[in-house]
């Protein structure tokens with residue numbers, strides 16, 4: 001840098017000389033672990049040099065990245081003269097360019113003079129006057145070298161994190177300017193480092209440019225869409241309650257009692273319609289109950305990603321206490337983060353012992369408030385109705401704590417509770433509206449199906465026209481039957497709904513197809529030729545992470561006539577069942593590098609027809625895959641595993657070495673077999689047997705279920721628990 005430095009300077013002086021704020025300099029010093037107290041602290045020459053070096057690094061990084069761009073710019077400067085060195089000059093330029101349109105001659109003239117201007121190592125134009133020239137000089141030679149000042153955008157849109165360089169480009173600013181602003185925020189970032197949207201918005205404000213975050217929305221994936229509501233639009237919504245508990249503890253009786261005693265006001269006399277959920281009113285406030293007792297429905301919904309329940313009522317019979325399904329219900333609720341209210345039922349029975357229930361439940365983390373816990377316990381009798389009012393009050397209290405809210409002023413979204421095909425009416429589905437308001441006539445997608453809502457009925461069998469958040473409602477008009485737990489959403493019209501539904505159907509089909517056609521190296525060439533294969537999915541399992549990475553690097557370079565290898569998973573360790581599941585689900589082959597499949601994984605690979613290739617030399621893996629892609633895979637020999645033995649004891653004998661006391665767990669082991677020694681799923685030695693003995697005698701082979709003594713040729717590091725796999729090499733006749 002061309003800045004003249006004294007051997008010592010105070011931070012603020014140095015900052016001034018560098019045309020920076022003291023805070024910026026302090027931030028840099030702090031990040032570089034150069035301790036100073038404040039702007040009055042003294043910096044020595046070493047410190048100054050380090051700060052300068054930092055800027056040099058920033059600048060060289062930026063220059064490398066923008067090299068090609070700057071070449072272009074230079075070209076532009078000499079040919080069209082529209083690029084200048086400062087904002088004001090840019091404006092002047094603009095005017096002169098306007099004027100220059102008069103004659104070609106004029107343009108050429110001005111061009112020459114401006115070309116000289118913009119190549120001068122001086123930024124005078126930026127500060128618009130002689131007085132600032134010195135300062136401009138310093139800037140130029142020191143930190144920010146502004147080559148251009150294009151018209152700045154008023155607003156830019158970003159869709160996610162960007163690197164400093166990319167963001168600067170969008171702002172039409174130099175990256176170094178952005179870096180400098182970041183430093184003033186106390187953040188040190190290099191040109192290639194990513195910055196998040198919030199930071200971009202802040203930076204934008206600093207530059208006077210509005211940064212707007214624009215979400216890329218895949219509407220066909222609507223269950224993943226997050227709700228963004230203005231808090232002012234949110235209104236209270238009724239809680240949605242699921243009743244769970246052990247068999248015969250009184251779930252159905254409780255659901256019936258509640259329904260009969262507390263039907264929504266104004267609807268008395270209606271005939272109960274089973275639609276999978278119902279709503280009651282207590283003290284003018286509503287509660288929605290899912291009508292399918294037990295945790296099966298709860299879990300099915302959750303497995304499909306739906307979060308429906310706000311509160312669980314756990315029914316425990318006071319005469320029976322905590323039973324297996326009580327515990328399951330607790331675990332399901334906890335896993336879903338749903339608060340539990342305990343209804344201690346059958347209190348009318350003489351042998352009811354509620355204290356015992358409370359005591360038992362504490363063992364599972366469900367503790368009454370009186371005992372310092374956070375669960376509400378309500379003694380009830382579902383049969384004769386005592387305690388039901390208290391229970392409902394507690395539900396409302398819990399709902400209040402949860403502050404359940406939704407925005408009713410938008411198209412509805414929610415979950416399918418149940419659906420079936422009615423011969424006369426077509427698909428009848430019950431949906432729970434979770435946000436927005438559902439209306440007759442709405443175009444809707446539920447699961448992979450679409451439709452226009454022809455009619456809606458409530459849990460009293462009455463026709464209704466609108467359904468607000470937390471309302472369960474039966475709908476008519478879907479093209480087909482969706483699954484319980486499927487998400488639904490309203491779209492602007494039926495055409496859009498149809499398109500979204502078909503997109504979702506296609507996605508599902510593709511996902512399902514992926515699990516069917518299994519790729520193997522043997523038929524790879526055929527599939528490539530038929531144009532079915534553009535990418536070979538591969539899972540790598542290796543003895544150590546390093547070799548997995550090396551193999552990954554080599555395989556990713558393979559390109560045979562446009563077909564490439566895609567590594568979908570790689571890791572260290574034995575090939576496990578979950579590797580096989582992944583391979584099967586994603587139509588991949590597995591490469592084991594110095595590792596073996598676990599016994600269960602081996603069986604599963606056979607069942608799932610997953611091609612598992614085992615190797616010890618990277619080159620061989622690459623060759624095998626390349627050959628398979630070219631249709632040249634035609635090995636004349638193939639290994640066949642004949643048996644597996646487990647080392648159960650170790651004997652060290654001088655002059656003989658280490659003898660493994662073994663047990664044949666699978667197949668047989670023969671004296672002249674090839675072997676590999678496997679420890680924790682990893683091949684640690686490959687070679688041949690030296691001796692194979694039954695008791696004291698040499699044996700030619702030992703079969704499954706028998707013990708034997710084994711020594712290996714030139715290898716003595718056998719350990720208890722090792723597995724010795726025996727195989728033979730056989731000639732393969734290919735058709």
Ligand SMILES: Nc1nc2c(ncn2[C@@H]2O[C@H](COP(=O)(O)OP(=O)(O)OP(=O)(O)O)[C@@H](O)[C@H]2O)c(=O)[nH]1
Pocket residue numbers: 245246247248249250251252253254293294345346347348349380381382383384
């Ligand atoms: N005495 C008494 N009996 C009750 C009470 N609640 C339920 N019962 C009886 O207990 C038995 C089982 O009740 P259900 O409501 O069917 O129990 P559930 O939990 O729904 O049972 P499953 O549907 O089999 O899981 C029935 O005979 C009910 O009449 C109660 O508060 N007191």
